[in-house]
Amino acid sequence: MEMPDLTTFVVVADELHFGRAAERLHLTQPAVSHRVKRLERDLGTDLFVRGGRTVSLTEAGELVHRRAPQILGDVARLREDVAAMRAGRAGRVRIGFVGTATYDLLPRLSRRVEQALPHVRLELVGEQLTPDLLAALESGSLDLAVVRDAPPMSTCRRTLLRSEAMVVALPSHHPAAEHAQVDLVDLREERFVVHPSSPPSAMHAAVLAACRSAGFTPRDTLEVRETSTLVTSVAAGLGVALVPNPVRALQLDGVTYRPARGGGRLVTELSVVEPAASSAAAREVSAILQDLAVP
Template sequence: MELRHLRYYVAVAEECHFGRAAERLHIAQPPLSQQIKQLESELGVQLLTRSTRRVELTPAGERYLQRAREILAGVDDAADEAVRVAAGEIGRVTIGFTGSATYELLPTLSRALRAELPGVRLDLRGELLTPGQVAGLLDGSLDVGLLRPPVGDADVEVRHLRDEPLVAVLPESHPLAAAQAVAISDLRDEPFVGYPSQHRSVVHDAVAAACRGAGFAPRPTEVAETSTLVSFVAAGLGVALVPASVRHLRITGATYRPLAGRAPTVALALATRRGDPSPVVARVVDAVRAALDQDA
C-alpha cells in the first residue's frame, strides 16, 4: 500500500463518484477504479458499493475514510514541520546569560524571541559566568551565550554586541549616594563586594584593574550572584562596581551612581559553538542581535 492509494480512496469516498474523483486527482477514471479495487483486494475488505449512478461507502469504508484522512493529515503536518525545522522556526534553544546582564537581557530577549519565534522552545539560564558558559557551549548544554569576553577557546565563536560602563553600587545611606557621580578614588577606604576571583570573572578583573588605576587594591567580599552582591551592598556590607546593566536589578537599600570621568567598560558578546549547523540557533542569534540593535 502506498500513500497515493489513500489519497485516491479519500477522493472517491468524498466525491462518491469515480468521474469527479478522477477530475479532482487529474488522472483517468479507469486507472483510478483499478487502484481502488487493488486497495480493497489488499485489505480483503469491501470499502465501496458501486452502482451506475453513485458510489456508497460500506461501514468498513466509513471507518477507513476517517483513518485515511488522519494519516494523510499527519503526513502533511510532518512535511510542514520538517520545512519549519529546516527554516529554524521550530526547535529548542538553551541560552545562558552572564550574571551582570541577567536582569536586563533575560526578560527583554525572552519577550522578543517569543514574539519573533513562537515555535521555538527557550531554556533561559541566568547568572552564568563566562567560563561556565564556555564549558556549556562546548559540552552542548548551552546553544547560545550572552557573556563577557575574552574567550580563549577557538571552538567558540564570539560576536561583540556592546560595551558597558561600570557604575557604583552604594548603600542608600552612604554619604556619596546623593552625588551626581562618584570617583573611584573616593572608594579607596570602603569595603568592597565583588564577584569571585577564583572563577575568573571578567567583571572581577575589570573592577580590580579600575581600582589599581585609582591607586588602591580592594579586597572584596566575594559572592557568586549579582542579586546577592547588590543585596550585600543594600545591607551596608560594602560598595561595588558593576556593569551599567545591573541597574535593572532594583533592591531596596541600594542605589546606583555613574562614575566620574571616563568610566572603565566591560564588553558584552554573543557566543555560539563555531560551525554550529543548527538553523534554529542561527535564527535565534539573528533575532537576539536584532532585538539588541533595536533596544540600543
C-alpha cells in the first residue's frame, strides 16, 4: 500500500467527487482515479460505488476512511522520529563511567543532555573499572565509555577529555594533612587504599607506578572497587590514597585532600571511547561530554 494512494483516497472520500479531489490535490483527475484504483487492487476490493455523476463509499471504503487518518498520522510521526534519530536528536545512548567521572561528569552530562537533546534517552552506569567498560563496549552493551588511561583499541576511537592531576587523600587527623603539599615518600609506611589489582584497574597501576617513582612500594594495600568506598575507607582511618583531583567532589567529613609531589608525572588521562560505527545520538552525546570536560 502506497501512502500517496491512501492520502488521495481520503480526499476523494471527503469530497465524494473525483474532480474536486483532483483540484485539492493539484493533480489531474485521471491521476487521482489511477491512485484510487491501485489502492483498490492492493486491498482486493472496491472502495467506491461509482454511478454516473455520483460517488459513494462501499462498506470497505467506510472502514478505510475511518482508519486512514490514524495510519497516515502514524506514518508521518514515524518519518519524523526516524529523521530525528538519524540526526542524533533522538534515540538511546548507554554510557559507562569510571568512578571519579561518576561524581563529576555524569550529573552534569545528564542535565545538559536533558536540555539540549530532550528526546535522547540516557542509560547511565557509574562506578565501573576501565577494563570492564572497555569489555562492555566491545560486546555492544555500551555505546560510550568514560575511562582512565585507556589502551589503544583497533575497533574503537578514543578522544582525550582532559588530564587530571593526582592528589593525596588523607584522614584529616593525619600529620601530613597539616602540610600544603605531601611528598609521596613520606607515606611509604602507610597502608594505601587502592582500586582492584584483578581485574587490573587503571588507577591501581597508576598509584603503584607513582610510588615506585618516589622510591618505594606500599608495604600494605586495601583494595576496594568503588571510589566512594575508597574515600570512605580513608575517612575511617584505614589508610591513605592517591586519587585524581575530581575526587575532591566527594567532600566527606574526615578526609583531607592535598597536592602530591615526588612521584614522577602525577597525571592520569580521562577519555571517552566509542565504537567506530557509533550512532548519531552517541556522537552528539560524546560531543557534549568533550565540551563539559574542558577545564
